[in-house]
Amino acid sequence: MANQKEIEAIYNWVDYFHILRLGEYADITCALFDGDFNKTLEQAQRDKHESILKGIGFKPGQRILDIGCGWGPILNAIRERGGQAVGLTLSSAQNTYNLNKGLKSRLQDYKTINPKELGKFDGVVSVGSLEHFCSEEEFKEGKQNEVYGQFFKFCHDVLPKGGKLYLQTMTWGKKIPNPSENTLKSPENSDELILARLRKFYPGSWLPSSRDHLIACAAPYFRFLSSNNGRLDYIETQDRWNQSTKNLYTLQKIFPALWGAARLIPRYFTDPDFRVQISSMDHRDQKECFVREIMSHERMFFERK
């Protein structure tokens, strides 16, 4: 699993610029265009929130758990609709941000919480977090199913029978990569080089093989309800994020952006892994993985048994 240090190594700085470009409670995961690329990114993110809450049968007054809550987009959407949401994150920057916004957020690994301590919830959501739950080492040791099984058990234990879980995650695409083939010495523009850079971008993280892999891991605890593949939506979301960089070129934002960049300069010269992360962003590796079908993306609803 990605630990707090690994999560913070990426989210605390990348998201500084993300929030600056996209505004409060910024979603840092795929939006729901559902093929309608005339929508604005903001509308597609709102549609995602709406579709998640509808899918889990949310009603005002209900209590919802968000595992991997980021900068609070779902916590805020639930608050706006009269619900009570609790978010868990491994990023101290995200947690502080959420608490300052009056949201209920905890800096806590879901794996270390006793479900009884949290109490029962009417629904659970986890958007773009499962990618971090299993590390490459755990995958190599054959522990991936156990890790996902424990996640589904945790969700099961905080839900009543019939309670809904929404899970949004990247998965591997056409084939599961072999970690030993993906080195930074791989040929330019090869799938292997892209994956090698991304492994540095998201340390401690490995993806599930497919939608069916997750359905099988969930089966002892959850009945699978539906899924919607989001690979093309993720390509569009990545393009919109890229375009949103122009939002920084305003008098109000350019100085915080320059200040944020200046603070990273010492790290750039002292941390080789950080330079790989920057290179990965420059090459737009994440988008390329969806274009080449190295990765896919699933949005899934489950019902607790």
Ligand SMILES: C[S@@+](CC[C@H](N)C(=O)[O-])C[C@H]1O[C@@H](n2cnc3c(N)ncnc32)[C@H](O)[C@@H]1O
């Ligand atoms: C890509 S962000 C997604 C944030 C948000 N859900 C969104 O859609 O914008 C992944 C989130 O998962 C959290 N996370 C990763 N592993 C976790 C764990 N074991 N326990 C709790 N949160 C975790 C990270 O701290 C981060 O908030």
